[in-house]
Amino acid sequence: MIILFVGDVVSTAGCEFLRKKLPEIKKKYNVDFCIVNGENSAQGNGILPQSANHIFTSGADLITTGNHVLRRNEIHSMLEEEHTPVLRPQNMHRTVPGKGVYISEKKGMRLGVANIMGSVYMDSVSNPFDCADSILEFFRKENVKNILIDFHAEATAEKRAMGFYLDSRVSAVLGTHTHVQTADEQILPGGTAYITDAGMTGVTHSVLGVKIECATQKMRTGMPVKFENPEGECSMGCVIVETDNKTGRAVRIERLFIS
Numbered sequence: 001m002i003i004l005f006v007g008d009v010v011s012t013a014g015c016e017f018l019r020k021k022l023p024e025i026k027k028k029y030n031v032d033f034c035i036v037n038g039e040n041s042a043q044g045n046g047i048l049p050q051s052a053n054h055i056f057t058s059g060a061d062l063i064t065t066g067n068h069v070l071r072r073n074e075i076h077s078m079l080e081e082e083h084t085p086v087l088r089p090q091n092m093h094r095t096v097p098g099k100g101v102y103i104s105e106k107k108g109m110r111l112g113v114a115n116i117m118g119s120v121y122m123d124s125v126s127n128p129f130d131c132a133d134s135i136l137e138f139f140r141k142e143n144v145k146n147i148l149i150d151f152h153a154e155a156t157a158e159k160r161a162m163g164f165y166l167d168s169r170v171s172a173v174l175g176t177h178t179h180v181q182t183a184d185e186q187i188l189p190g191g192t193a194y195i196t197d198a199g200m201t202g203v204t205h206s207v208l209g210v211k212i213e214c215a216t217q218k219m220r221t222g223m224p225v226k227f228e229n230p231e232g233e234c235s236m237g238c239v240i241v242e243t244d245n246k247t248g249r250a251v252r253i254e255r256l257f258i259s
Helices: 011-028 049-058 073-080 128-141 156-166 212-221
Strands: 002-006 033-037 062-064 101-106 109-117 146-152 172-176 193-195 200-203 234-243 250-258
Touching: 002 011, 002 146, 002 172, 011 033, 011 049, 011 200, 011 234, 011 250, 033 109, 033 146, 049 062, 049 073, 062 109, 101 128, 109 128, 128 146, 128 156, 146 156, 156 172, 172 234, 193 234, 193 250
Parallel strands: 002 033, 033 062, 109 146, 146 172, 172 193
Antiparallel strands: 002 234, 101 109, 200 234, 234 250
16 A cells, blocks of 8 residues: 655645645555645635645545644534544544544555644643554454554654554554654654654745744744745655555655655
């Protein structure tokens, strides 16, 4: 099974670049499943039904998110739709709309995807490690071997710890949230593909997809600043993971940076 995972898509510019590049990447790598983190795909912040639909029609099979998923009220009803594969972190409070796990089926193959949020330097959530154990129990009962975790977290140490915690139990643990692609892609000793952060899809000359002057002003002065998304040349951070479909173990991970 060949899985393409695309790092956080930011704003309209990121959505348009995704649409431009995704079909050729899927064809080149013979991708079976495509997962895109879209939590900031709406202009400004958050995710809207329009930006989610744009990602799906560009070629994604499933959308994961993170701590910004609830910023736009319009997405709440879409998160509740049973057959719409837009996930929010599973370890958010039980009253939050939506779900954090999904089983996707295609070409006679099944892929379990879960969205989990870290607890270090992040909004309050239930323990991500305990959450992961519960998710794996669900997938075990459903007899799903191929499992991918989008671990949306700030601290690199927490991401590394989660990777080793789930090693041999899932196909891949792929980090998101920090928007900076890391160069530590690897297959862990137990057969789990890992990277600390898959990167970002959006304007290259920006601060994590925000106008440079906005981010700089906030950090320099400490005053509230309305963040704006810039225009300009874009790039895409993504990862290819290949698994043994029978065992779910990763046999390859490749980091891609598309500009």
